[in-house]
Amino acid sequence: xxxxxxxxxxxxxxxxxxxxxxxxxxxxxxxxxxxxxxxxxxxxxxxxxxxxxxxxxxxxxxxxxxxxxxxxxxxxxxxxxxxxxxxxxxxxxxxxxxxxxxxxxxxxxxxxxxxxxxxxxxxxxxxxxxxxxxxxxxxxxxxxxxxxxxxxxxxxxxxxxxxxxxxxxxxxxxxxxxxxxxxxxxxxxxxxxxxxxxxxxxxxxxxxxxxxxxxxxxxxxxxxxxxxxxxxxxxxxxxxxxxxxxxxxxxxxxxxxxxxxxxxxxxxxxxxxxxxxxxxxxxxxxxxxxxxxxxxxxxxxxxxxxxxxxxxxxxx
Amino acid sequence: xxxxxxxxxxxxxxxxxxxxxxxxxxxxxxxxxxxxxxxxxxxxxxxxxxxxxxxxxxxxxxxxxxxxxxxxxxxxxxxxxxxxxxxxxxxxxxxxxxxxxxxxxxxxxxxxxxxxxxxxxxxxxxxxxxxxxxxxxxxxxxxxxxxxxxxxxxxxxxxxxxxxxxxxxxxxxxxxxxxxxxxxxxxxxxxxxxxxxxxxxxxxxxxxxxxxxxxxxxxxxxxxxxxxxxxxxxxxxxxxxxxxxxxxxxxxxxxxxxxxxxxxxxxxxxxxxxxxxxxxxxxxxxxxxxxxxxxxxxxxxxxxxxxxxxxxxxxx
Numbered sequence: 001x002x003x004x005x006x007x008x009x010x011x012x013x014x015x016x017x018x019x020x021x022x023x024x025x026x027x028x029x030x031x032x033x034x035x036x037x038x039x040x041x042x043x044x045x046x047x048x049x050x051x052x053x054x055x056x057x058x059x060x061x062x063x064x065x066x067x068x069x070x071x072x073x074x075x076x077x078x079x080x081x082x083x084x085x086x087x088x089x090x091x092x093x094x095x096x097x098x099x100x101x102x103x104x105x106x107x108x109x110x111x112x113x114x115x116x117x118x119x120x121x122x123x124x125x126x127x128x129x130x131x132x133x134x135x136x137x138x139x140x141x142x143x144x145x146x147x148x149x150x151x152x153x154x155x156x157x158x159x160x161x162x163x164x165x166x167x168x169x170x171x172x173x174x175x176x177x178x179x180x181x182x183x184x185x186x187x188x189x190x191x192x193x194x195x196x197x198x199x200x201x202x203x204x205x206x207x208x209x210x211x212x213x214x215x216x217x218x219x220x221x222x223x224x225x226x227x228x229x230x231x232x233x234x235x236x237x238x239x240x241x242x243x244x245x246x247x248x249x250x251x252x253x254x255x256x257x258x259x260x261x262x263x264x265x266x267x268x269x270x271x272x273x274x275x276x277x278x279x280x281x282x283x284x285x286x287x288x289x290x291x292x293x294x295x296x297x298x299x300x301x302x303x304x305x306x307x308x309x310x311x312x313x314x315x316x
Numbered sequence: 317x318x319x320x321x322x323x324x325x326x327x328x329x330x331x332x333x334x335x336x337x338x339x340x341x342x343x344x345x346x347x348x349x350x351x352x353x354x355x356x357x358x359x360x361x362x363x364x365x366x367x368x369x370x371x372x373x374x375x376x377x378x379x380x381x382x383x384x385x386x387x388x389x390x391x392x393x394x395x396x397x398x399x400x401x402x403x404x405x406x407x408x409x410x411x412x413x414x415x416x417x418x419x420x421x422x423x424x425x426x427x428x429x430x431x432x433x434x435x436x437x438x439x440x441x442x443x444x445x446x447x448x449x450x451x452x453x454x455x456x457x458x459x460x461x462x463x464x465x466x467x468x469x470x471x472x473x474x475x476x477x478x479x480x481x482x483x484x485x486x487x488x489x490x491x492x493x494x495x496x497x498x499x500x501x502x503x504x505x506x507x508x509x510x511x512x513x514x515x516x517x518x519x520x521x522x523x524x525x526x527x528x529x530x531x532x533x534x535x536x537x538x539x540x541x542x543x544x545x546x547x548x549x550x551x552x553x554x555x556x557x558x559x560x561x562x563x564x565x566x567x568x569x570x571x572x573x574x575x576x577x578x579x580x581x582x583x584x585x586x587x588x589x590x591x592x593x594x595x596x597x598x599x600x601x602x603x604x605x606x607x608x609x610x611x612x613x614x615x616x617x618x619x620x621x622x623x624x625x626x627x628x629x630x631x632x
Contacts, residue, residue: 160476160489161507163500167490173476174486184479188587191477193564196531203522206515215512248509271504 001115003101008117009136011101012041017075018048021099023082024089026052028060028190032152033080033103033125035063039145040129040138047072053089059189063148076100081125081152083109103128123164126152130172146179151186159191201236205243205255212308213315215249219307221256221300241267241291251315252276254307256300264296264303279310317431319417324433325452327417328357333391334364337415339398340405342368344376344506348468349396349419349441351379355461356445356454363388369405375505379464392416397441397468399425419444439480442468446488462495467502475507517552521559521571528624529631531565535623537572537616557583557607567631568592570623572616580612580619595626 003011018041022030034050041048049069056064077099082088083106085096102113105128107120122128126149133141133149141149153172157165160173177183194202209220220243227237237257244253251272257265266283268276270290277292283306285294296303319327334357338346350366357364365385372380393415398404399422401412418429421444423436438444442465449457449465457465469488473481476489493499510518525536536559543553553573560569567588573581582599584592586606593608599622601610612619 159474160486161500161503165493165499167493170476170486170490170493174483174490177481177483177486183481184477187477189564192558192562193587194562195564199522199563203519206519242508246508246510247515248505248511271509 002111003115003117005117005132005135008101008103008115008132009138011076011115012046012138013044015076015100016046017072018046019074019077019095020048020050021077021079021082021088021092021095022050022052023087024053024092026054026056026060027081028155029124029126029152030081031056031060031063032148032150032155033129035067036126036145036148036152037078037080037103037129038067039142039148040133043139043142043145049074051092053091053093060151062186062189063151078103079113080104080129081106085110085112103132121166121168123162123166123169124153124156126150126156127169127172130176131168134175141176141179143179143181146176147181147186150176150181150183151190154183154187155190159187195236197232197236200230201232202240202243204230205240206246209244209247211247211250213311215247216251216315217308217311218244218247218250218253219256219304220244220254221258221304223258223300224261227258241269245269245271252279252311254311256296256303256307258300259295262297262299264298264300265293266296266303266307267291267293274314282310318427319431319433321433321448321451324417324419324431324448325454327392327431328362328454329360331392331416332362333388334362335390335393335411336364336366337393337395337398337404337408337411338366338368339403340369340408342370342372342376343397344471345440345442345468346397347372347376347379348464348466348471349445351383352442352461352464352468353394353396353419353445354383355458355464356449359455359458359461365390367408369407369409376467378502378505379460379467394419395429396420396445397422401426401428419448437482437484439478439482439485440469440472442466442472443485443488446492447484450491457492457495459495459497462492463497463502466492466497466499467506470499470503471506475503511552513548513552516546517548518556518559520546521556522562525560525563527563527566529627531563532567532631533624533627534560534563534566534569535572535620536560536570537574537620539574539616540577543574557585561585561587568595568627570627572612572619572623574616575611578613578615580614580616581609582612582619582623583607583609590630598626 020034022034038048038050079099079102099113101115104118105122105125109118119128130149205220209218241255253269255267270276275289277287280292280294283294336350338350354364354366395415395418415429417431420434421438421441425434435444446465521536525534557571569585571583586592591605593603596608596610599610
């Protein structure tokens with residue numbers, strides 16, 4: 001059941017002993033939503049804990065350092081930034097039919113929770129929580145709450161770069177900055193600083209991009225053998241597709257990453273008007289207009305050939 | 317003479333036939349200020365033209381395409397984002413003692429104009445112009461004016477990333493976005509898309525960074541011979557210093573670029589608490605706490621040795 005901001009606020013005021021669930025492979029928005037909401041509830045005098053199926057990445061440590069899990073049995077389960085119960089991951093899957101309230105911004109939210117507060121126009125779940133906090137006057141934010149909510153908004157919008165950024169996104173950021181959050185420091189951490197391994201992987205990929213169709217398409221591929229040769233962990237090779245669209249002429253960028261001997265994961269990004277989800281659907285995949293993916297069970301040469309053939313229909 | 321927003325508005329209302337001067341090697345803020353203010357004045361029924369000593373880069377073409385220079389003799393000269401008359405460049409140097417109004421955000425503004433509206437807390441000259449426009453109700457912005465002012469604010473703050481970004485910066489962005497400016501498109505152009513030459517140069521520099529003092533310092537050097545070998549124009553080797561601080565452990569990043577046989581330009585960036593302007597002052601240079609520079613007239617080896625010795629005092 002879709003509920004209003006007023007009803008969500010009433011739910012939070014009238015209950016206690018909250019378990020807040022984030023999605024697996026956690027990002028800045030789900031972590032910011034989790035610890036931000038936890039801070040809000042605790043400041044309202046409630047008991048609340050945050051849970052995640054996967055370890056929280058170190059780069060987000062300023063949001064969870066100093067956090068202490070409280071000993072209590074849950075009476076209310078809230079999921080934040082979780083569009084689908086599958087995304088709760090292994091450890092939290094026991095709660096998948098027990099979510100009392102889901103706060104989210106994904107239009108694809110499956111409505112699995114007893115109550116859903118979803119605002120698809122919001123750039124981040126943290127923007128929804130900020131609106132709930134401020135419009136319904138749940139409590140006065142402190143520095144930590146403001147820092148968590150700002151971080152979720154900043155990370156989900158590529159620091160206010162993406163189309164999802166609206167005037168309301170900027171206004172939320174402006175209000176949250178009034179709580180001494182040191183936004184510049186957060187942004188350096190989120191958007192500038194990289195690990196040595198990550199820099200090496202990005203260098204590797206950038207050096208291996210091939211351009212096609214008068215530089216309107218870019219394709220990069222990386223095999224298991226090549227990954228092993230770099231000595232870098234496989235998870236450093238995630239989330240690299242945006243590198244393929246850096247060249248100003250590129251409209252579609254593709255990255256092909258080997259997963260098993262005859263299994264290749266393809267990620268596509270559109271920097272123009274091409275709907276890459278439609279392209280990926282042809283190969284049994286899917287996604288969003290600007291970012292989509294599919295999987296090939298064949299050789300690298302054949303996967304690349306099929307992708308280039310599909311692109312050639314659009315770009316020649 | 318430092319004047320108020322009210323006085324600046326009165327000046328603009330009471331005069332006509334404006335020449336608007338931008339600084340040389342123009343960036344997004346001076347171009348956005350120039351064409352934004354020109355749009356405002358023309359919408360107020362005034363005659364106004366924009367001038368720059370140097371050609372306007374193609375990446376900013378959405379701000380100046382369709383602009384037409386009007387035939388008139390100037391009766392009022394306004395400089396925007398020009399902290400020092402030296403920055404007007406060769407062609408506009410004839411106006412250096414004739415500026416009637418300077419609108420700026422640099423604390424270092426020399427006060428060379430008859431009237432100066434400078435707000436050092438503003439993140440961009442475009443933010444000052446936005447405040448002037450809105451507070452003093454000069455006119456109602458249109459899409460083009462809003463796009464120019466947004467672009468100046470976004471480019472001077474690294475898309476709202478830098479410490480200079482304040483709540484007022486975000487509020488200006490929020491208001492400007494209400495005029496159909498397609499901010500996402502502007503941001504892709506400003507912050508994501510690069511030319512092939514630029515990508516190649518960045519790759520080259522990233523591949524040549526050396527790390528020192530437990531990865532707390534990074535030094536990259538590029539010689540005239542190396543630049544020639546890449547076949548890329550020398551101006552593509554400008555503005556690369558921020559690449560040296562991408563590694564998360566780096567506190568000071570240095571780039572050394574050969575200008576002549578025995579002349580090396582050094583740019584330093586601080587990603588931590590080090591004041592690099594103090595470091596550069598030792599070598600006869602200067603700048604800001606986080607970004608500074610100096611020049612060595614010696615060999616590359618010696619320049620590097622001197623820089624590393626200065627850094628070793630701080631980092632060992």
